[in-house]
Every structure is written in structure tokens, then in C-alpha cells.
Amino acid sequence: MARAHLYGLAYSPWTERARWALDHHRIAYDYHEHVPMLGEPLLRLRAKVPAGQRTTVPLFVDEHGARFMDSIAIILRSDEGKTRPLVGDAAALRELAAIIEPALHACRARVTSRILADPAALRESATAAVPSFMAGLAAPVAALGAKFIAKKHGAELGHEAENIDALRKVLAVLRPKVQLDQPPTRETLTATDILIATLLQPVRPVDAAHIALGPAVRRAWNDDALAREFADLVAWRDATYRAAR
Numbered sequence: 001m002a003r004a005h006l007y008g009l010a011y012s013p014w015t016e017r018a019r020w021a022l023d024h025h026r027i028a029y030d031y032h033e034h035v036p037m038l039g040e041p042l043l044r045l046r047a048k049v050p051a052g053q054r055t056t057v058p059l060f061v062d063e064h065g066a067r068f069m070d071s072i073a074i075i076l077r078s079d080e081g082k083t084r085p086l087v088g089d090a091a092a093l094r095e096l097a098a099i100i101e102p103a104l105h106a107c108r109a110r111v112t113s114r115i116l117a118d119p120a121a122l123r124e125s126a127t128a129a130v131p132s133f134m135a136g137l138a139a140p141v142a143a144l145g146a147k148f149i150a151k152k153h154g155a156e157l158g159h160e161a162e163n164i165d166a167l168r169k170v171l172a173v174l175r176p177k178v179q180l181d182q183p184p185t186r187e188t189l190t191a192t193d194i195l196i197a198t199l200l201q202p203v204r205p206v207d208a209a210h211i212a213l214g215p216a217v218r219r220a221w222n223d224d225a226l227a228r229e230f231a232d233l234v235a236w237r238d239a240t241y242r243a244a245r
């Protein structure tokens, strides 16, 4: 039987949702890191989308060649045929994803702005795509890639305070949805936990054992004030990763 393939951006919360669900159910797949801008034609080819339709990662192509180009669709696909699914109510999960989406959108704008403003972060981003001896050359390409992503997804660069506020509001709504004093285990993990845990990445990036980031890129994702304000959620996220990722 053919292999399944996942195309993604390892640092992206959307990709991490999909990987977590697939790994949780021990679904075998080959992982391919997408390169923004340069990898766009290849992604379009893999996604087989009609002209004019936007392509995004994560993109999962299962062993039968069926394509899933949305993190929630991939989580639902990973649940198929499983005795203990991650999703209880698909409509409720989609509602939760819709609440989270504007916060992730704001985070993409914030992180992209910060990376563009920091030559070290641009160099690290370039190294992820090309061998490090070429990184000096490729930093301008990384900058073009970052601007390409911002334009493609309509991310308004700058506006740091508004973007942080958008994330803060959503985190406050989500806080009551988790049992802070009782993080999930592998047996009790739900897709809701995965969506909330991965949203903490732009507050305080998770341990590098789970998602590796260079020091400058890590700084771009991190926000000390938010991490202090939501220290309980960050601790819950860390415990969830330790027990269930």
C-alpha cells in the first residue's frame, strides 16, 4: 500500500495540531517540511487544487491518495476507525477552531513582523530551508518568504499591541475550557486539548524537544508579559505535552 504524506511547517500551530493527532493514533506517514514561497508550486501540485484556490499547510495525503488540506479535517481523518477518538463533537470542534483562528492569524502577523525586524531570526529561518553555509545568502530570500506569507494570508504587519490583544482575548475565553489542575493523559487527551495547547506556542514556545526553534526565532514567538498573565495555561500546556505528546 502507498505511504501517507504530511506537508507542513514544523513551527506552525496548525501543522502541530495535525501531527499530534496523527502521532497520537500512531498513523504512519512521511513528513515533508514546506518552504514558504519557494515551495508554493510544489504544494499546489501536491494539493491538486483548482487555479485560484489557496493552498495551505498542513496538507495530508493519505495512503489512498485522498487529500485533507485543513488541520481539523486531518484530526477528523486521524480519528476514523479508532475506538477512542479525539473528537467527540465535530461541530463543537469547528466552533472552537473558529474562535481560535483570529488569534492565530494575529500571531502570524506578530511573529512575521518580529522575524522581519531581526536579522538573526531571518538567518535562522533561512537555515531551516537551505544548508547553513548558504544562510548569509539566503536571509534576503527568507525575508521575501516572510513577506509572501504575510501577503498571501492578509496578515497586517506592525500592529503588535492589537495582535497581542487579539490573542489575550481568546486565551481568556479558553482558560475555563481546560482543567488546569488535571492536565490530560494519553488516555484522556481530546482534540480540544490539542487546539488549546498548540495556541500557547506564540505565548511561550514549547520545549525544543517538541518543536525545535533557533534562539532568535524563539524570541520572536515568545511574549513574556502574556506568559506571565497566562502562566497557569502555559504550565497546563507543558504538563499536557509531557504526558500526552
Ligand SMILES: N[C@@H](CCC(=O)N[C@@H](CS)C(=O)NCC(=O)O)C(=O)O
Pocket (backbone or CB within 6 Å): 009, 012, 014, 035, 036, 037, 055, 056, 057, 058, 069, 070, 071, 072, 108, 149, 152
Ligand atoms: N484553516 C487552515 C489554516 C492553515 C494555515 O493558515 N496555514 C498557514 C500557516 S502560516 C500556511 O499554510 N502557511 C504557509 C503558506 O501559505 O505557504 C488549517 O486549519 O489547516
